[in-house]
Amino acid sequence: MDLSQELTLYAGQNLTLSCQPRDSPKHLVYWYKGARNQKGKEEHFSTGPSLTITKATVNDTAFYSCSAAEWGFWGIRHYVLVNVIGKFAINIMKISILQ
Secondary structure, eight states: OOEEEEEEEETTOOEEEEOOOSSOOGGGEEEEEEOTTSTTOEEEEEESSEEEEOSOOGGGOEEEEEEEEETTEEOOOEEEEEEEEOOOOOOOOOOOOOO
């Protein structure tokens, strides 16, 4: 697997990935999603020249790849690693010690 790009975003943000083959109709662009720890075990996720992740969660952390049919052959897959960092709420407590 050749990693084309690695992206990091925070939970709640949106991300659009694009795959623009030269000679392929838009409906012949396929997106796949694979778990970060299970390379090669990908499942078909979406179809079209772009993939949008809306209000990302840590569950969206994965390898995403696109592939397109050009001239009757499937082209090279391009892989993007998307890391989603969860938002953490930090509570600061004020503690007073009386002696």
